[in-house]
Amino acid sequence: MIEDFREYKKNWLVGKVESSELLEVVKKVKEEYRTLITISPTDFLERIELNYFFTDLESKKSLWLKTDISRENSKIESISHIFGGANWHEREAFSTFGVDFIGHPNLKHIIISSDFYGKAPFRKDFDIEAHQKEVEKHSLDIASNFEDEFSENSDTETTLNWGPTHPASGPLRLKVGVDGEEIKKVSADIGFVWRALENLIERKDFVGAITAVERICFMDNTNSMLCYAMAVEEIAGVKPTPFAEVFRVILGEVGRVSSHFMGIGGFFGTMGLHTLQMWAMDSREYFLDFLEDYSGARIATASIEAGGVRFPLNLETLNTLEKAIEYYESKRDEFHSIFLKNPMMKKRASQIGIISADEVHEFSMAGVVARASGVETDIRKDEPYSAYEKFDFKVVTKNGGSAKNRFEVIFEEIDESVKILKQAVSDIRSGVSEGTYNLEKDHLVKVPKKLPKGEAVSRVEWARGELMMHLVTEEKGKTPYRLKIKAPSFNHTMMVEKLLEGCTISDIPIVFGSMYICQGDLDR
Amino acid sequence: MSGEQLFQILVFPGMLFILVWAVFVFWFFRKLIALFHKRVGPHYNGYMGSMQTLYDFAKILTKESITPKGINPYLFSTIPILAPLLAITPVAFIPWSGVGSEIVHTEYGVLALIVFVGVEPFLLFLTGFGSNNKYSILGGIRILTQTVSMETPFFLSALAPALLFGTMNVSEIVSETTLLTSIVLFPSFILFFISVLGVLEQPPFNIPDAEQEIVYGFYTEYSGTNYLLLKIAEFSEFLVVFAMAGVLFFGGTECFFFDSFFCLLLKMLILAVLMIGIRATTPRLRVSQMLNFSWSYLLPLTLLNLAFILFAKIYIFGGVQ
Known part of the structure; x- marks a missing residue:
């Protein structure tokens, strides 16, 4: 199923798969490579290329899979149920490139603001002025989202915002649901120091x-x-x-x-x-x-x-x-x-x-x-x-x-x-x-x-x-x-x-x- | 009111003395912990930065005291006044310059000291509950938990000298202290010091205002003058418990060579150094670990210690006269 399968460098293999077959291939990959390093989308204007990097920390072998998806209808099967580590990487690809991962348990924006409106920021045709207009159009939604975000105490659980201005947190927010001293649920909200370095580098x-x-x-x-x-x-x-x-x-x-x-x-x-x-x-x-x-x-x-x-x-x-x-x-x-x-x-x-x-x-x-x-x-x-x-x-x-x-x-x-x-x-x-x-x-x-x-x-x-x-x-x-x-x-x-x-x-x-x-x- | 009483209230050992102590000890703590940290500490203002605390106090006084919305402002603002008042009251029960020099002469001096020191955390707990802040409330809960579990060892160990000398009169305790009684009371002192760290929320028991966990605990919403008053309360507490330890266990103003106020001050400063040493080398405990330590180790040990004191009283000091 993998086309153009070759050695890239020592201990590295690279190959290309059809996006429809990705899930099956990844299931097989899991037998030999137990860890996902990252998912890296690249916007080629006529298509989006997704690069999946796998490695195995025991055998020290690595694998690089490429797959193409269309730019307008950028959808692909999620692999986060196979590789637990893919969860946030898929969310990142979703936020920065607008790739929709079907079957992802919690496909929300990460790094970029949770109420980001408009085109994905890392796509090559991202236009800041169009984005600004989009944001203005949704300003009421953004305000109400903010209200929701910061007022959620239930009867048995208090939401403690550990950060981003907490003495020990650094610029990151852990939304901690506590019952007294006990922690029930934690979810991290990141992106407070997002400088879009990956995008910035493309301009240098x-x-x-x-x-x-x-x-x-x-x-x-x-x-x-x-x-x-x-x-x-x-x-x-x-x-x-x-x-x-x-x-x-x-x-x-x-x-x-x-x-x-x-x-x-x-x-x-x-x-x-x-x-x-x-x-x-x-x-x-x-x-x-x-x-x-x-x-x-x-x-x-x-x-x-x-x-x-x-x-x-x-x-x-x-x-x-x-x-x-x-x-x-x-x-x-x-x-x-x-x-x-x-x-x-x-x-x-x-x-x-x-x-x-x-x-x-x-x-x-x-x-x-x-x-x-x-x-x-x-x-x-x-x-x-x-x-x-x-x-x-x-x-x-x-x-x-x-x-x-x-x-x-x-x-x-x-x-x-x-x-x-x-x-x-x-x-x-x-x-x-x-x-x-x-x-x-x-x-x-x-x-x-x-x-x-x-x-x-x-x-x-x-x-x-x-x-x-x-x-x-x-x-x-x-x-x-x-x-x-x-x-x-x-x-x-x-x-x-x-x-x-x-x-x-x-x-x-x-x-x-x-x-x-x-x-x-x-x-x- | 006689002129002497006025002097006692306003100058020594009253207001001015406590203020000078607070300013001095603040600077002393900062300089000492800087030494442990391989830093310089306050440096520029005054000799070795000694004016720094005064400047800081002046700065805090000029800051706005913010009262948060949606709370009871009377509760929020009365406690910073009550807390230092209550904290400095026990000063009247300590013989500062020799036997019989306490302001209030009473047969129950030890009891008064214990009660006034022990009641302070409950006021601070109210600051936590009056602030309408999640972190403050957590701090308040933690103070209650800690006070309840640390107060018993505190008063049991503070009562050990009373048991040994058969009196609660502080001056009598001071006059009857000898080198031998100090040695016999040394285990009680160690237990007393540990439980004092717990009662006063000092490391490793600084759980109620654990900065990395719950921001500043019950202090979180306090600023400006209110904050300064609470801090002065904290430092007068130090004054009282250090003096208490000096008086109860080590003969207060009495030394080997001469008797004076400076003997007591020296003993208090040694305790301050000890406290800062612990602060510079010991990480904070978890709430559950503090509870476990207090109820399964500290309390049984204080009870054992009382038994030891009784034993010593009968077999070393010849029993009850």
Whole structure:
């Protein structure tokens, strides 16, 4: 049933199916690939192409299915009853591209406002003025919708709006139905920081897009640029130099470490204890010093672009990094003995938010969350990119899948990242002394401004999990035609809804905090 | 009313003293927790940022006190006046400058202290119920739950010295305290301190105003002067319970070398450091865990402790005279 079935790259198969046969094919796919990564629609003006990406976290094999649907009557069978993780991805495709999924249990707008009227925003012929008129026409409906939304207390259930202006929520709203302290039902309302990055990137050139891409989430922005750069390089057919590859690893790991510091601090912050937050920020500053030394910016570095890294490297910059590593290692044991062994934390976090390994596969959990449930998945090992094959590190996994396990995984991953950083630094130093790396010239390979027609998928292990980008370009295109960003927090927030049912109000922040969610990559 | 009484009400140990204490302790807490956090804390205003709290108080006073719609405004606004008044009343029962220096001389000083400290949470519970806010009501429910379960260990442990010395007169307790009685009463002090953390909603029992869970609990709707008054009530509570612990367990104003008010102040500050230390290292408990801890561990332990006190009274201090 799958046409044009071929190998795309190592461990990746790609094929095309008829939209009417999709459901049958997907049922078969489920036997071999247990996880759906994402659904990415592309608007080709005469048709809409839906791309389904599947993977299996055990066998590390992935599958890419394409199917065409008509643009006017864009309907397709929902697969959310086969892959639990498809639920929100289908809602996203429905909201942004107006694709109607038949048989979806709850096909409502997500990310965009629940009372969005008019054409789907990501379609190529979306017109802002027509949209404005549409909204004006429906202004009364919008007002009454708003009234309904915020006045729903029944006799036995109170609706508590946990967010978007709650001290611990961040820009996201959990509609929590409570009976006293007990939680009956949770539904997440997201989209408060929706910047339409995927659409914004279509208006920028290939270099300009990196500043948009790195703003997916400020906590770990280097890896998201790396993912985008890899996709562009694949289409352009360019390969960065070995030095650039190693230095990308350094930047990526510094990004991961600085994100993980915020992660461990935030986890304790949810229990009303801010000491670790402050201590972790203190260590994080030294790593940001390195980013500043290299790129001039501490957070938004814009330092990785297609073809390599943006700036030549001064060897003294690496001293800053070594200082940061040294500082953290001198503090690490304090962190460990005071916070990782904290009896109160264990008491509160070891019994809640438990995710089983099966749920990891079913609901497309990634990164820290998956590893804390005993699923050994790490894109750095599964599909090695950049220079990760050269370095020795282990994938931290925990069995148990509770909030506490996730905290432990984040904490121990910092150690692994530091291990990689040390190896990479000595690799660059020895490369320079042997004369294989030229820090002045090797950093960037030229990538043409106009790319050929093509499609590429790239995945990186981001701080919070797998980040996947699906890039589509047109012939002689100066801008990306379509960039789909799959970020892990999307599925993790979906999971929060399930995890919180039956818990108490006290558990909301800690379960939410342990899922390591960043609202930036949740909404994009 | 004599001039001395007026001085006691207005200056020491009355209004001015409590205000100065509130300002000082606010700054002290902030500076200390900053030390634990590896931060600087208040820095710019005054010596080591000591004026910062005064400026903050002045700022809060100029803010609008908002009274939400659809509530009983009398209930909403009387409690911020009642709460600090009730919180500072027990100051009159504490001998601040040596034996016999309490303002109200009574045989039942310990009882008065317990009652005045114990009644405060019920007022705060009313703030939660008078605010017509989901989070405030949740905070109010939590205060009730916590007070009911923490008050019993609180007064049982506070009554331990009364049992040991055979009197409820605070001055007599102070004058009869020796090093030996302090050692015997030390377990009672630990139990007292834990239950005080519960009664005053301090970490790890800061459940009623858990910021990450229910915004600010019962405080949520309060702003401006009302909020300041509630905060002053909280800090006068600290003053009272620290002084209470100093007086009941450690001989109040009496020290090894000299007797003075500053001895008591020193003891109170040590307790403040202890409290901030706990705040900087301990995550908050869940409501159910607090209930479990209180009823299955703390209360049995306080009862055991009373038995131990009786035992000590008979076999160490020679029984009832």
